Amino acid sequence: MWTEENNKLVKTFKFKNFIEAFGFMTKVAIVAEKMDHHPEWSNVYNKVVIQLCTHDAGDIITDKDKALAQAIDQFAN
Template identity: 70%
Template sequence: MWKEEDNKLKKTFQFKNFVEAFGFMTKVAIEAERMNHHPWWANVYNRVEIELNTHDAGNIITDKDRKLAEIIDKLATS
């Protein structure tokens, strides 16, 4: 579940290993580029932390963030 904190949607994903985590990040990168809406993220081994907010709207959570979060959740389970 995404957590709303500091005007950001935040979630940590955990995978079996680094390759799975990196593959997930690649899929997210393609969708983010399509939307022209890029997350802040960090990756260490099998963990990916993602934060979403909309810079153009004053660094707040918008529908754009919620839509990307929904897409990211689907990618994490595919």
């Protein structure tokens, strides 16, 4: 579940291993580039933490963030 923290949508994803986590990040990167909306994220081994906000709108959550979050969730299954 995405949570709102400090004007950002935040979610942590856990995978079996690093390869699965990195594969997930690759899929997200392709969609984010197509949407021209890029996440703030980090990866340590099997965990990926994603934070979304719209910098151009003053670092707040917008519909662009919600749309990207929805797209990201499709890859997490």
